[in-house]
Amino acid sequence: MASQVTVFADATVNLVGPVEDGPSLHEWARDVAAGTVPVPGEGGAAAVEEARRLGPDDYPRRAFYGHYLEWVFRTLVADAPGHLEIAVHREAAVALDDESGVYGAHQTLLLADGTRLSGLDAVVLTQGHVPVLAGAEEQRLGAFAAEHGLVYLGPANPADTDHSRIGPGQSVVLRGLGLNFFDHMALLTTGRGGSFTRVDDRLVYHPSGREPRILAGSRRGVPYHARGENEKGAYGRYLPRLLTAEKADELRALAADGEWIRFGTHLWPLITAEVESVYYAALLADRGVDADEVTAFTDRFLLAGDAAERDRLLGAAGVDSAERWDWDRIARPYGDREFATAGDFRGWLLAYLRRDVAAAREGNVSGPLKAALDVLRDLRNEIRLAVDHGGLAGDSHRDELERWYTPLNAFLSIGPPTSRIEELIALVEAGTVEVIGPGVVVEAVADGGGAAFEVSSRRIPGQRHRAGALVESRLPEPDLRRTGDRLMRHLLATGQYVPYRIPGECGSTYETGAVAVSGRPHHPLDAEGRAHPRRFVHGVPTESVHWVTAAGIRPGVGSVTVEDSDAIAAAVLTLAADDVPAHAHAPAHADVLAAAADAHPAADDTLAAADAHAAAHAGEAVA
Numbered sequence: 001m002a003s004q005v006t007v008f009a010d011a012t013v014n015l016v017g018p019v020e021d022g023p024s025l026h027e028w029a030r031d032v033a034a035g036t037v038p039v040p041g042e043g044g045a046a047a048v049e050e051a052r053r054l055g056p057d058d059y060p061r062r063a064f065y066g067h068y069l070e071w072v073f074r075t076l077v078a079d080a081p082g083h084l085e086i087a088v089h090r091e092a093a094v095a096l097d098d099e100s101g102v103y104g105a106h107q108t109l110l111l112a113d114g115t116r117l118s119g120l121d122a123v124v125l126t127q128g129h130v131p132v133l134a135g136a137e138e139q140r141l142g143a144f145a146a147e148h149g150l151v152y153l154g155p156a157n158p159a160d161t162d163h164s165r166i167g168p169g170q171s172v173v174l175r176g177l178g179l180n181f182f183d184h185m186a187l188l189t190t191g192r193g194g195s196f197t198r199v200d201d202r203l204v205y206h207p208s209g210r211e212p213r214i215l216a217g218s219r220r221g222v223p224y225h226a227r228g229e230n231e232k233g234a235y236g237r238y239l240p241r242l243l244t245a246e247k248a249d250e251l252r253a254l255a256a257d258g259e260w261i262r263f264g265t266h267l268w269p270l271i272t273a274e275v276e277s278v279y280y281a282a283l284l285a286d287r288g289v290d291a292d293e294v295t296a297f298t299d300r301f302l303l304a305g306d307a308a309e310r311d312r313l314l315g316a317a318g319v320d321s322a323e324r325w326d327w328d329r330i331a332r333p334y335g336d337r338e339f340a341t342a343g344d345f346r347g348w349l350l351a352y353l354r355r356d357v358a359a360a361r362e363g364n365v366s367g368p369l370k371a372a373l374d375v376l377r378d379l380r381n382e383i384r385l386a387v388d389h390g391g392l393a394g395d396s397h398r399d400e401l402e403r404w405y406t407p408l409n410a411f412l413s414i415g416p417p418t419s420r421i422e423e424l425i426a427l428v429e430a431g432t433v434e435v436i437g438p439g440v441v442v443e444a445v446a447d448g449g450g451a452a453f454e455v456s457s458r459r460i461p462g463q464r465h466r467a468g469a470l471v472e473s474r475l476p477e478p479d480l481r482r483t484g485d486r487l488m489r490h491l492l493a494t495g496q497y498v499p500y501r502i503p504g505e506c507g508s509t510y511e512t513g514a515v516a517v518s519g520r521p522h523h524p525l526d527a528e529g530r531a532h533p534r535r536f537v538h539g540v541p542t543e544s545v546h547w548v549t550a551a552g553i554r555p556g557v558g559s560v561t562v563e564d565s566d567a568i569a570a571a572v573l574t575l576a577a578d579d580v581p582a583h584a585h586a587p588a589h590a591d592v593l594a595a596a597a598d599a600h601p602a603a604d605d606t607l608a609a610a611d612a613h614a615a616a617h618a619g620e621a622v623a
Helices: 025-034 044-053 062-078 136-148 179-188 245-256 263-286 291-303 307-316 327-331 342-361 368-378 380-387 394-413 418-430 486-493 560-572 607-616
Strands: 093-098 107-111 116-120 122-125 151-153 171-175 195-199 202-206 213-217 433-435 440-447 450-457 465-467 469-472 499-503 509-515 535-537 592-595
Touching (some): 025 044, 025 062, 044 062, 093 486, 122 560, 136 151, 136 440, 136 450, 136 469, 171 179, 171 440, 171 465, 179 213, 179 418, 202 418, 213 450, 245 380, 263 291, 263 368, 263 380, 263 394, 291 307, 342 418, 342 433, 368 380, 368 394, 380 560, 394 499, 418 433, 535 560
Parallel strands (some): 122 592, 151 469, 171 213, 171 469, 213 433
Antiparallel strands (some): 093 107, 107 116, 195 202, 440 450, 450 465, 499 509
């Protein structure tokens, strides 16, 4: 939401350099609406209109966020000290090497147009989401589509997807019901001239006639939870009682002493207690229980030694079994139910979505469900402190964090605004969208009925739909081993990048798809295990070294992302301008080149702007 998005530091962030704050997205929008700051780039008039409508708790369009990032970049350039020169190269970087082949020497960077930038003291790589080569399943589906004249669109940013190949009235499968699904849904409906009107307390969709028929599904079978309406303001957050920064330090100390830390054993019980305590506190407060009694109950609940003691506390508080928190019911709201027909599932789904909208309107403090789920979002920093840089045993990181908790956390806490769920309800009621059901199965078939993508649900026997187009409505997972980015491929092929590996019990190792980096300031490690003194890697390509790197920067919460940016900027500015040993840094001015994923100066990774902010006020740089 607008008030909880920024790319600037504030007093809550522990920095080496000075804290020079700037406007949040909402504060900037307020200035745009007042006419005190210009909107850079194309679409300025539309951005001004959006700024006038945007409240602190509203969700802006991605394009509006892009205007904010571009304004930040241009402002940093314009306000840079006189001794600082900034040069923008609107070309992709394709190769990076040590000059003359001497490890740790000045850097040379090759751009796609053949330009070679040499004599660089440092290179900061903040590449964000980069292309990933298709996996075996994606290659198979793509080849099938090409052979039979169908449409297959693999994982990608919806804004970069060519939807023009999907014709009006054509059936298209959208596989995935996360945030990207809602972007695809909008592009294929209102993006083609459809519109919504509000009738009483519900939305009604008016088709343009140019929409396809959307068949949507996923393994879970329901979309991400709507975010609760914000009652925390710009800076409010739940302050953990159990999973604190100090607890994270304690777990890391145990790991350093040789104990294997496991997510399910050491972290999940703390997360569970934090979430459930907030749920029950809001539930009791909603019943009118005195605030002091609620506080006393919460204290006892968090101190309870086991589930039996918590059950006794809940019984004494009058919380019956139907009201009690149930993780399985939250994660799988349909339980073990099978649906007799698609109509049965549709009726169940619409009722479920309406309940979700109602719960979201109760707020993320007052509403028991959404207050509890928002705790997951508020605990991100503490979880990062515990799990980053191999804080967990390798198999626990893979199986319990990445494969189980991370998707659960996304489903429960980083969903769309309520308006998107209302739009989905209207589209289902209009017959424009059909949600297939849990356990979606997509098969490429060529039979007497012709070639098609056939989609079905494991929970609705006998239901099958055929479509001429299949869209993977998700972003590709970052994976150095399958990267489609030329620069990263070069660094991997030459041994200058290696995948990050996490040790586990019994001598096991989990190889991730992340770029292996050192601790702060995140120097990339090479095939010999050396941390390159002149290079720094930040953001999405380090996912698995760091957790949820794609999450934006929030003001007022001591952002780990901003602290990482500050550490990199400080390290860059202590590099010697002449050759340095691989293990040493000496204070001096530095020339800096920030390599972006594309040629846009405000590439989609907000971290680039944060790095520029830190560097611009700390010393001499060329970016």
